[in-house]
Amino acid sequence: MVIMRRVAAGLLVMLLSMMARAELVVEVTQGVEAPTAIAVVPFGNETGSALSEDVAAIVQQDLQRSGFFQPMARENMLGFPVQQSELYYRDWRIAKMDYVVIGRAVSVGANDISVRFELYDVLREQSLLSEQVTITRDNLRDGAHFIADRLFERLTGLQGAFSTRIVYVTAEQLAPGKQRFRLQLADWDGARARTILESSEPIMSPVWSMDGSKLAYVSFETGKPAIYVQYLATGRRERIQSFPGLNGAPAWSPDGSQLALVLSRDGNPEIYILDLQSRQLQRVTRHYGIDTEPSWAPDGQSLIFTSDRGGQPQIYRLELANRKLERLTFEGNYNSSGRLTQDGRFLAMVHRSGGGGNGFDVAVQDLKTGRLDVLTRSGMVESPSIAPNGSVVIYATQEGTRGVLAAVSLDGRVQFRMPAVSGDVREPAWSPYLR
Amino acid sequence: MEIRSYIVPFVLALGVHAAVLALLSTHWMGHDEPQRKVPRHIEAQMIDLTALARREAEQAHIAEERAREAEQAQQAERKRQERVAAEQRRQELAKQQAEAETKRKARQEAEKKRQKEQAAQRAAEQKRQAELEAKRKAEAVERKRKAEEQARRQEAEVKRKAEAAAKAAKERERKQAQAEAELKQALAREQKAREAAARQASQAVIGDIQSYIQAMLQNGWRIPSTARNGMEAVVTIHLLPNGEVDQAYIHTSSGNAAFDNSAIQAVYRVQRFPRVADIDPILFERRLRKLSVKFRPEGLRW
Numbered sequence: 066m067v068i069m070r071r072v073a074a075g076l077l078v079m080l081l082s083m084m085a086r087a088e089l090v091v092e093v094t095q096g097v098e099a100p101t102a103i104a105v106v107p108f109g110n111e112t113g114s115a116l117s118e119d120v121a122a123i124v125q126q127d128l129q130r131s132g133f134f135q136p137m138a139r140e141n142m143l144g145f146p147v148q149q150s151e152l153y154y155r156d157w158r159i160a161k162m163d164y165v166v167i168g169r170a171v172s173v174g175a176n177d178i179s180v181r182f183e184l185y186d187v188l189r190e191q192s193l194l195s196e197q198v199t200i201t202r203d204n205l206r207d208g209a210h211f212i213a214d215r216l217f218e219r220l221t222g223l224q225g226a227f228s229t230r231i232v233y234v235t236a237e238q239l240a241p242g243k244q245r246f247r248l249q250l251a252d253w254d255g256a257r258a259r260t261i262l263e264s265s266e267p268i269m270s271p272v273w274s275m276d277g278s279k280l281a282y283v284s285f286e287t288g289k290p291a292i293y294v295q296y297l298a299t300g301r302r303e304r305i306q307s308f309p310g311l312n313g314a315p316a317w318s319p320d321g322s323q324l325a326l327v328l329s330r331d332g333n334p335e336i337y338i339l340d341l342q343s344r345q346l347q348r349v350t351r352h353y354g355i356d357t358e359p360s361w362a363p364d365g366q367s368l369i370f371t372s373d374r375g376g377q378p379q380i381y382r383l384e385l386a387n388r389k390l391e392r393l394t395f396e397g398n399y400n401s402s403g404r405l406t407q408d409g410r411f412l413a414m415v416h417r418s419g420g421g422g423n424g425f426d427v428a429v430q431d432l433k434t435g436r437l438d439v440l441t442r443s444g445m446v447e448s449p450s451i452a453p454n455g456s457v458v459i460y461a462t463q464e465g466t467r468g469v470l471a472a473v474s475l476d477g478r479v480q481f482r483m484p485a486v487s488g489d490v491r492e493p494a495w496s497p498y499l500r
Numbered sequence: 501m502e503i504r505s506y507i508v509p510f511v512l513a514l515g516v517h518a519a520v521l522a523l524l525s526t527h528w529m530g531h532d533e534p535q536r537k538v539p540r541h542i543e544a545q546m547i548d549l550t551a552l553a554r555r556e557a558e559q560a561h562i563a564e565e566r567a568r569e570a571e572q573a574q575q576a577e578r579k580r581q582e583r584v585a586a587e588q589r590r591q592e593l594a595k596q597q598a599e600a601e602t603k604r605k606a607r608q609e610a611e612k613k614r615q616k617e618q619a620a621q622r623a624a625e626q627k628r629q630a631e632l633e634a635k636r637k638a639e640a641v642e643r644k645r646k647a648e649e650q651a652r653r654q655e656a657e658v659k660r661k662a663e664a665a666a667k668a669a670k671e672r673e674r675k676q677a678q679a680e681a682e683l684k685q686a687l688a689r690e691q692k693a694r695e696a697a698a699r700q701a702s703q704a705v706i707g708d709i710q711s712y713i714q715a716m717l718q719n720g721w722r723i724p725s726t727a728r729n730g731m732e733a734v735v736t737i738h739l740l741p742n743g744e745v746d747q748a749y750i751h752t753s754s755g756n757a758a759f760d761n762s763a764i765q766a767v768y769r770v771q772r773f774p775r776v777a778d779i780d781p782i783l784f785e786r787r788l789r790k791l792s793v794k795f796r797p798e799g800l801r802w
Contacts, residue, residue, distance in 0.1 A: 089706065089791040091713045094798040096721030096766065133725045133758075163722070163765055188768030221726055222757030411802075431802050438801055456725070476725045476801065 100135035100478060101220065103128060104162045107139065109147030109169030112178050116170060116205060120180060123209030124166065124216065126254065127227040130481055131217060131456045132474020137162055149183065149192070157187040164193075166216060176201055182212050184219060194219045206256060226452040229253045230496040231459060232261070232271045232280060233470060237488035247488075248282065250297070253452070253459075253495070255470060255483035262295065262302075271492060274317040277499045281305075281315040281324060292326060306344060316359045316368075325349075325359035325368055336370055336383075349383060363407050369393065371401040380414055394430060396437045402448055406455035411475065413449045413458045427460050427473055440477040450495040451475075459483075461491040514650075552596060556589065702783050709788065712775050721766035723797055724758040731756060732796040733763045739788055743776035751792060763795040 105125040110116055128134040137160060146152045147169045157165050168182035177199055184194035196215060200208035207228070214225030231253055237245045246268045251258035262268060266285035273280055279296045291307040292315050305315075310329035317324060324339045328346075336350040336359045350356040354374035361368060368383045380394045380403040394400040399417035406413070409432070416428030416439060424444025430437040445463040452459070457479075459472040468491045470483035483490075563585065571578070734752035737745060748767035750760050776788055 089710065089787045091710055091717065091791060091793045093714055093717045093721055093763075093766070093793055093795045095718045096723040096762075096795075096797065097719070098723045098800070101722060101724060101762075131725075163769070186765075188765050188771070220758060220761065221724065223726060434802070436801065474725065478725070 098476075098478075100129075100133055101164065102137065102162050103134050103164040103166065103220075104137040104142060104157060104160065105166045106142060106145050106147070106168075108167070108180065108182070109145075112170050112172040116178070117202065118205035118209065120170065120205055120209045120212065121166070121168065123206060123254075124182075124213045127210060127213035127225075128217065130254065130472065130474075130479060131225075131227075132476055132479035133217070133221055133456065149185075152185060154185070154187050154190045162187050164220065168212070173199055178202055178205075180208055180212065182215075184216055206252060210252065223454045223456065224498065226454040226456060226495075226498070227253060229453060229499055230277075231255070231450070231470075231493050232273070232496070233461070233490055233493040234268045234271065235486060235488040235490050236267075236468075245488075248280075248295075249486070255486070258486060261297070261300065269492065270314050271494045272315055272317060273494055273496045274321045275319045275497055276321055277497045280494075281317060283313050283315065292324070305339065305341075314358050316361055318361050319363060319365040325361065327357045327359065336368065338368075338385075349385070349388070358402050360404055362405055363409050369403045369405060369412070371403065380412065393432065394437075396430075397428075399425065400428075404449055404451050404458075406451055406475075407453055408455060411451075411455065413451050413475075415446055415449060415460075427458055429458070429475055429477075438477060440473045440475075441471075441480065443471070446471075448492045448494075450493050452495050453497050459493045459495055461493055560585075702780070702787075705779065705783060706787055709773075709775065709779060713773055713791070713793070716770045716773055717766050717793060717795075720769040721795065722762055722769075723800065724762045726756055726758040727762070727797050727800055728756075728802050729797060729800045731759050732794060733760050735763045735767060735793045735795065737767055737791050737793060739773065739776055739784075739791070741777065741781065741784055741789075743773040745771055745773075754795075759795070763793070766795070767793065 105121050105128065107119070108121045125136040129136050141160065143156050143160065144151070144153075146165075146167050148167065152165065152167060163186070165185045165187055166182060167185070168180055170178045170180045173179045178201075179197050179199045181195070181197040183192060185191070186193050194215065198208050198211050200211075210225075210227040213227040217223065217225035217227065230250055232248060232250050235247045235249055237247075239245050244265060244267075246264045246266065247260045248262035248268050248271055249258045250261050261280075262282075262284075264284060264286050266288070268285075269283040269290075271280050271282040278298065279294055281292060281294050283290050284293050285291075289307065290312045292305040292312050294303040294305060295301070296303075305324065308328050308330045311334055312326065312328060313334075314327045315324050316326070318338075322341055324341055326337055326339060327334050328337050329335070331348070333353060334355045334357050335348055335352070336356050338347045338349055339345070340347075349368065350370070350372070352372065352374045354372055355378075356370055356372045356374070358371040359368050360370070362382070365385075367385055369380055370383065371378050372381050373379075374381075375392065377398050378401045379392055380400050382391045382393050383389070384391075393403070393412060394414065394416075397416050397418045399415070401415050403412050403414045405411070412430045412432055414428055414430065415425050416437070417423055417425050418439065425446050426439050426441045426443060427446050427449050428437055428439045440458065441460070441462070443462045446460045447462075449458045449460040451457070455475055457472050457474050459470060461468050462471050463469070464482075468489040469485070470490050470493050471480065472483065473480040563581075574581075731754040732752070733750060733754035735748050736751040737748045740746050745767055748764050750764065753760050754763075776784065779788060
């Protein structure tokens, strides 16, 4: 009887509990804002000869510099598995890794090698990616950047920008009164730099067309500033019609048919749009203040530019269809060189906050919320340029008396210097995605 | 109890009644007894005709002997005498015949009377018998009635008793039922109270474990760079009773792969919620075997 009653009571409780069953919901609103822990294990080399590049090291550096990842230092690795059968999740878990990348290179023919790379989720103990890429022996960096792109895309959902390029200008003082200016093209990490233009006169404001096939820049090679277009594939150059006074700060429209530029032919610097086909010039700003540094919004509907019409340089947006002008920046007493991310949400700029003694730094403003974050503390930055996936901003800064290139992830977590190059480095420009 | 105390006196009274009845009945029977024991008989005279004839023959024989002695002399006499004798004989015979007749008549009479008496007696007997029968019947009826009454009474008694018993039983049952009901109510109340307490306790436990799980996950969550304020991913977690994560999967995606990944990773990074193992199994089944975690960053830069 008692037992039955107990059983009945138990059943009742169970019934009630069934009825009262409501899923427990836990809300997690805080976390550790830390890069993802990943181990890029040195790749196995089964090609029979030493490789000119450490592919895994390049992959690791790429991932780290994106700011999204915190790779494990090699010296901390307990082992170097090169295939799945050698991979023990537990070891990597203990090492607090979330992901592990392993790979191995094998020879394919005389000059090609094939690199197999595999991505594993340590916590879930599953394979996320297993691919291979075939490259020529002297293009191992391309292969490495490709692998980094694949991994990045798999893990972040964003297209990797590690196979993109940058251009920048270097200036060298060869002798008193004799300078050498070079327009350089390099991997995004500064490696494999090569000169695509050399001049004894200043080269300025290089900018990529949206298809990545050509550059526009200002060259003083004729003694006067003039805008040139240079095709990367062939090296062919084209001088765009030049106008009296200042010709500067070109910017390609997203469709590549127009060029925004700054001309002072009407007195003070104003922004114009030049149709490259028809050579039609159209003035879009009209103010006695300086209007300069135009840049297209990714949708091509508006231009952002720097103007001191408000008494100090600030960034404005001009709607092209209706010429509606909107001031974007209000924080700080100096904001210039604005660049929008491809999603149009973030504005990177050179920023100087109010109050004396503060220098110029890279700042990012969230156009959705208006929030502005200063990413650097260098004090002398210029020419920020954003990676096409919006992850990193590259900029020029001063190191001692020399200009150098540096980059900072858009969230400010990772900051790094580009490899040292001779001379004064300035005006970097990040390419769009390249095929 | 009071009812039962009547039984003995009742039986005694019944006995006394029966005794008296028995005594009286023998007395009543006594009147009939002599009639039955000594019946009236009719004295009938039996006449033996053969004996008469034998005597006549003897007398004739004697006469013959005398005649033979005085035969010749007394022939005439004899003849006369014979005639007289014959006459006498005839007369005698007639007399005898008459006597016999009368006797027969008388006998017939007597017989008739006897028969009549017998009939009367039979009738009386019959009557008596009938009376007896009637009496017996009456007695039987009475007895029967009495028996019936008795039976009825007994039955009534039994019934009453049964009713009483039933009533008592009913009462007992009612009381028991009431007691049970009360007990049940008390139990229910207790149960309710217990449940309420348990609910409260489990609510407290759940609240506790909720913040515990939250804390563990917040420690384990590496918010990716692609995360933005307003993103929200709901992860369904299946736990094992020892607190280990059985599986975790995206229930509602944030739309951002890295964000979704980070949420899942957070769960697998924690891997085990040790304090869940201490939770009451029923509560675990109810609330913790499957739970939802909403990853919704607050205070991110963007």
